[in-house]
Amino acid sequence: LQWKAKRLPPRLTLYTIIQNLGAIFRSPHKAFAELSKTHGPIFCLKILNMTIVFMCSSHLAKEVLQKQDKVLSDRPVPDAARALNHHEQSIVWLPSTTKWRELRKICVSHIFSSPKILAKIGLRQEKLQQLLNHVHYCCNKSQAIDIGQVAFITSLNVLSNTLFSIDLASYDSNWAYEFKQSVLGISKQIGSPNTADYFLGLSLIDPQGIRQASKIYMKNIMAVFEGIVKQRLEAREISEDNDALDTLLKLHKENNSEFSLDDIKHLLLDLFIAGAETTSSTLQWAMVELFRNSKVLSKVKLELQHAIPKDTQIQESDIQNLPYLQAIVKETYRLHPPIPLAVHEARCLDGESLAKMSRNKDQTQVFSGLGLAHLKEQETMFSIVFLILLFFISTCILVANMALQGKAKKLPPNLPLYSITQNIFAISRSPHQALAKLSKTYGPIMCIKLWNSTTVVMSSPHFAKEALQNQDKFFSDRLVPDLGRALNHHEHSILLLPASTKWRAFRKYCVSYMFSSQKIEAKKGLRQEKVKQLLKYVHDCCNKSQAVEIGQVAFTTSLNVLSNTLLNTDLASYESDWAYEFKQHILGISKQAGKRNSADYFWGLRLIDPHGIRRATKFHMKNIFAIFEGIVNERLHSGDFSSNNDVLDGLLKLHKENASEFSVEDIKHLLLDLFLAGIETTSSTLEWAMSEVLRNPKILSKAKLELQQVIPKDTQVQESDIQNLPYLQAIIKETYRLHPAIPLLVHQANCNVQVSGFTVPKNAQVIVNLYAVGRDSNAWPNPDTFIPERFWGLQIDAKGQNYGLTPYGAGRRMCVGLPLADRMLHLVLGSLLHLFDWKLEDESRLEDLNMDERCRFTVQKAFPLKVIPTRDPSSATKDQAGHLN
Numbered sequence: 069l070q071w072k073a074k075r076l077p078p079r080l081t082l083y084t085i086i087q088n089l090g091a092i093f094r095s096p097h098k099a100f101a102e103l104s105k106t107h108g109p110i111f112c113l114k115i116l117n118m119t120i121v122f123m124c125s126s127h128l129a130k131e132v133l134q135k136q137d138k139v140l141s142d143r144p145v146p147d148a149a150r151a152l153n154h155h156e157q158s159i160v161w162l163p164s165t166t167k168w169r170e171l172r173k174i175c176v177s178h179i180f181s182s183p184k185i186l187a188k189i190g191l192r193q194e195k196l197q198q199l200l201n202h203v204h205y206c207c208n209k210s211q212a213i214d215i216g217q218v219a220f221i222t223s224l225n226v227l228s229n230t231l232f233s234i235d236l237a238s239y240d241s242n243w244a245y246e247f248k249q250s251v252l253g254i255s256k257q258i259g260s261p262n263t264a265d266y267f268l269g270l271s272l273i274d275p276q277g278i279r280q281a282s283k284i285y286m287k288n289i290m291a292v293f294e295g296i297v298k299q300r301l302e303a304r305e306i307s308e309d310n311d312a313l314d315t316l317l318k319l320h321k322e323n324n325s326e327f328s329l330d331d332i333k334h335l336l337l338d339l340f341i342a343g344a345e346t347t348s349s350t351l352q353w354a355m356v357e358l359f360r361n362s363k364v365l366s367k368v369k370l371e372l373q374h375a376i377p378k379d380t381q382i383q384e385s386d387i388q389n390l391p392y393l394q395a396i397v398k399e400t401y402r403l404h405p406p407i408p409l410a411v412h413e414a415r416c417l418d419g420e421s422l423a424k425m426s427r428n429k430d431q432t433q434v435f436s437g438l439g440l441a442h443l444k445e446q447e448t449m450f451s452i453v454f455l456i457l458l459f460f461i462s463t464c465i466l467v468a469n470m471a472l473q474g475k476a477k478k479l480p481p482n483l484p485l486y487s488i489t490q491n492i493f494a495i496s497r498s499p500h501q502a503l504a505k506l507s508k509t510y511g512p513i514m515c516i517k518l519w520n521s522t523t524v525v526m527s528s529p530h531f532a533k534e535a536l537q538n539q540d541k542f543f544s545d546r547l548v549p550d551l552g553r554a555l556n557h558h559e560h561s562i563l564l565l566p567a568s569t570k571w572r573a574f575r576k577y578c579v580s581y582m583f584s585s586q587k588i589e590a591k592k593g594l595r596q597e598k599v600k601q602l603l604k605y606v607h608d609c610c611n612k613s614q615a616v617e618i619g620q621v622a623f624t625t626s627l628n629v630l631s632n633t634l635l636n637t638d639l640a641s642y643e644s645d646w647a648y649e650f651k652q653h654i655l656g657i658s659k660q661a662g663k664r665n666s667a668d669y670f671w672g673l674r675l676i677d678p679h680g681i682r683r684a685t686k687f688h689m690k691n692i693f694a695i696f697e698g699i700v701n702e703r704l705h706s707g708d709f710s711s712n713n714d715v716l717d718g719l720l721k722l723h724k725e726n727a728s729e730f731s732v733e734d735i736k737h738l739l740l741d742l743f744l745a746g747i748e749t750t751s752s753t754l755e756w757a758m759s760e761v762l763r764n765p766k767i768l769s770k771a772k773l774e775l776q777q778v779i780p781k782d783t784q785v786q787e788s789d790i791q792n793l794p795y796l797q798a799i800i801k802e803t804y805r806l807h808p809a810i811p812l813l814v815h816q817a818n819c820n821v822q823v824s825g826f827t828v829p830k831n832a833q834v835i836v837n838l839y840a841v842g843r844d845s846n847a848w849p850n851p852d853t854f855i856p857e858r859f860w861g862l863q864i865d866a867k868g869q870n871y872g873l874t875p876y877g878a879g880r881r882m883c884v885g886l887p888l889a890d891r892m893l894h895l896v897l898g899s900l901l902h903l904f905d906w907k908l909e910d911e912s913r914l915e916d917l918n919m920d921e922r923c924r925f926t927v928q929k930a931f932p933l934k935v936i937p938t939r940d941p942s943s944a945t946k947d948q949a950g951h952l953n
C-alpha cells in the first residue's frame with residue numbers, strides 16, 4: 069500500500085527485461101541507454117524485492133550527484149567486494165559513515181591534495197619518459213604496441229610510486245606480472261554480472277565463484293602490500309614524508325585504534341583498483357578515436373608542434389596551452405566514461421533527512437534492495453521462508469529465460485542428417501571439398517548438429533570476414549582435437565590454446581621476436597644458403613637425369629631453414645638418411661592429424677582412444693622432444709644463450725628471466741608447433757605451385773620470360789628480386805587461392821554470436837572453409853582455373869586483408885610464420901623455374917598431370933610431383949665454371 073501511494077518512475081516490464089537480457093549482461097550501460105530512448109530518462113526496474121532506478125540525462129545526473137547527493141551517496145555492495153570483508157574497510161563500498169569520511173579526508177587532504185600532486189611532478193615526467201623510451205624502442209624495431217597495456221603499466225607505476233615509491237610493472241619483462249593480473253582480476257570479478265547480487269540467498273553459495281576468485285586476487289595483492297609495509301616499519305622511523313605510505317603510517321602511529329594497518333592495506337587496494345584501469349582505458353579510447361579520425365589527429369599534432377619544441381617531451385605546465393588536446397580528453401570522457409554506470413543507493417524516500425531516515429529502517433530496505441543484516445530479529449523465520457521462495461522463483465525465471473532465449477535464436481540453416489550420411493565418405497576423405505559442395509546447396513553459412521555438438525561452416529568471403537575480422541574476438545578459441553591432448557600438448561600449444569594470456573605471450577614472442585621484419589631480414593643469408601644447397605642437389609639430379617620429388621626436397625629445404633632459424637642446426641639432408649627420424653616423426657604427427665577421429669565427436673570414446681591416434685601422436689612427440697631435450701639441456705648446461713644467435717637462445721633467455729611463466733616444457737611444445745605448422749604447409753604449397761605452372765605451358769613460358777628479364781642467366785633468385793617479379797607473385801597468389809595448405813580454419817565461439825542475422829551458439833565449432841572461399845564464383849570468375857593474370861591491377865595480397873584470399877587466416881589467430889613462408893615460396897619456385905627445364909619420368913605430357921588431393925594436416929598432392937630437371941648445354945658449361953657449385 070505504501071508502495072502504491074508513491075509515484076514511482078515508469079517501470080520496465082519483465083517482458084522487456086527478458087527480451088534484452090543478453091544485451092544487459094553483455095553491456096548494461098549500452099542496453100539501458102537504448103531502453104531510455106523508449107522508456108524516458110528515468111525508469112525503474114524491480115527484481116523481486118529490489119528496486120533499481122536508472123537516470124539517463126544530465127538533468128537527472130545533477131539531481132542525484134548534487135541536489136540529492138546527501139541521501140544518495142551510499143552504495144549497494146556487490147558480493148565480490150565482500151571478499152576478505154573488504155566492504156567494511158573500503159572507501160569505495162562503505163556507506164557515508166564516519167569511517168568513510170575519515171578515509172576520504174585522508175585521500176583528499178593527504179594523498180591527492182594540490183601540494184602533494186605538485187610535489188610529484190618529477191616522478192610523473194620520469195614515468196612518461198620511460199613510456200616514451202619503450203615506444204621509441206618499439207619504433208626502432210617496427211614492433212606493435214598494445215596501447216591499453218602500456219598505458220596500464222604507466223598508470224600502475226605512477227600510482228605505485230606515488231603511494232610507496234616502487235615500480236610495480238615493467239614494459240619488457242613479466243616482472244610483477246602477478247600483481248598486475250590480480251588488479252585486473254578483481255576489476256573483472258567486480259564487473260561480472262553476479263546472480264548473488266540480485267538473489268541474496270545465493271550469496272551463501274557464491275554460485276559463480278566470483279567472491280572466491282576475488283578473494284584469491286585480493287590475498288595476492290595484500291601479500292605484496294604486507295611485504296612493503298613490514299619493510300617500511302622495520303627499516304626506518306616514519307618521520308619523513310616521502311610518499312603516501314609514509315603519511316598513512318604516520319597517521320596510523322598517531323591513532324592506532326582509528327586507522328589500523330588493515331585499513332591502510334584496504335585503502336591501497338582500492339586506489340589501485342579504482343586508479344589504474346580507469347586511466348589506462350580512457351587513454352586507450354582517446355588514442356583509438358584519434359586513429360580513426362585523421363582530421364582530429366592532424367589538428368592535435370599541429371597544436372602540439374606549435375606549443376612544444378620538436379622531439380621534446382610534453383610537460384604538465386604545457387597542458388594549459390593545449391586547448392585542443394584538452395578538448396579531446398573531454399570528448400573522450402563524454403563518449404567513453406571508464407565507469408559508465410555510477411551505482412548509488414538511496415538512504416530514504418523522497419530525500420528525507422538522514423536522522424529521520426535512520427529511524428525508519430523498513431522504508432530504507434524497500435528502496436535500497438535489502439541487506440540481510442538489516443532485518444529485525446523477529447523477522448528471521450519469515451526471511452528464511454522468503455529466501456526459499458526467492459530461490460525457487462529465480463530458478464523458474466532462469467529456466468523460462470533460457471527457454472525463451474533458445475526460441476529467439478535463429479541458427480544458420482541446418483544440414484539435414486540424410487545429407488550428412490549420404491556424403492559421409494566424401495566428408496571423411498576430403499572434408500573441405502565435400503563441405504564446399506554442400507555449401508552450394510545449403511548456402512554460405514550452414515550448421516551441422518551431431519549429438520550435442522554444433523558446427524557452423526562458413527564458405528564465402530563475406531562470412532570469412534565476419535568470422536576473422538568483425539566477430540574475430542568471439543571466435544578466437546579452438547576446440548582441442550583428441551590427439552592434441554597427447555602429453556598435454558594442448559596446455560602449452562600456441563596452435564591449440566584458447567585466446568588466453570599464455571597464448572598471447574607465445575604469439576607476442578613469435579610475432580615480435582621470431583618473425584619481425586628485422587629478424588627475418590637478418591636471416592636472409594641463411595635462406596639463400598639453404599636454397600643454394602637445394603639447387604646443388606637438383607643440379608646433380610639434372611646431370612644424372614634423375615627425377616626430383618618436388619614435395620620431398622621442398623620439405624627438406626623448409627625443415628633446414630626452420631631448424632637453423634630455431635636451433636642453429638640442420639635437421640634433414642637431401643641425399644643421406646641422416647636425421648631421417650626427426651622428419652619421419654613430424655610427418656607421423658601430421659598424418660595422425662589428418663585422420664578422422666570418432667573420439668573428437670563422441671567424447672566418451674576418448675577414454676579408449678579407439679583408433680590409437682592419440683597413442684601414435686604421443687609416440688612421435690616423445691621422440692621429437694627427446695631431440696629437443698638434448699639440444700636444450702646442452703645449452704642450459706653451458707649457460708651460453710647468445711653465441712648461437714637463434715630463436716632457442718631467445719627462448720632460453722626468456723625462461724631464465726621468468727621460469728614460472730615460461731618453462732622448458734613450454735619451449736619444447738612451442739618448437740614442436742612451429743615445426744608442425746611451418747614445414748608441410750610451405751612444402752605442399754610449393755609442390756602445388758610447381759605442378760600448376762608445369763601443366764600450363766603458357767604460364768610456364770611467361771614466368772620464365774619474366775625471370776630471364778630480371779635475373780642474370782644461371783643465377784639464383786635473391787629475395788630482393790621478388791618485388792620485381794609480379795608474375796611470379798601472381799602465380800603464388802593463385803596457388804594460395806586454389807590450394808590453401810590448411811583449407812579449413814577451425815575456431816570456437818566463446819559466447820553466442822550474431823552473424824548476419826544468425827546466431828552462432830556458444831562453444832560451437834566454427835569452420836571457415838578457405839577452399840570454398842577461394843573457389844566462390846561470386847568473388848572469382850572461372851574459379852576452378854589457374855589464371856595468375858586475374859591479379860593484374862588488383863591490390864590484393866594474402867596478408868589477411870582480402871577475405872577472398874586468406875591462406876594464412878586473418879585476425880587474432882592468423883599464421884605467425886607468413887613472412888618466412890611467403891619469402892621461401894617465391895625464392896624456391898623462382899629459382900627452380902629460372903635455372904631448370906622440367907620433364908616427366910615417363911615422357912608423358914605435363915599437361916596431363918594428375919591433380920588429385922590427399923588430406924593430412926595439410927592438403928597434399930595424392931600423386932607426388934616427380935620430374936626430371938634438364939638444362940640447355942650452354943648452361944651446363946657455365947655451371948662447371950662454378951655458378952651453382
Ligand code: HEM
Nearest residue numbers: 563745746749750809810813875876877881883884885889
Ligand atoms: C605456406 C605456408 C603456410 C601457410 C599456408 C600457413 C597457414 C596457416 C593457417 C591457415 C593458420 C591457421 C589460422 C587460423 O586458425 O585462423 C596458421 C596458423 C599458424 N601458423 Fe602457419 N602457415 C604457413 C607457414 C607457417 C610457418 C612457416 C610457421 C612458423 C614457422 C607457421 C606457424 C603458424 C602458427 C604458430 C600458427 C598458429 C597461430 C595461432 O593459433 O595463434 N606457419 N598457419
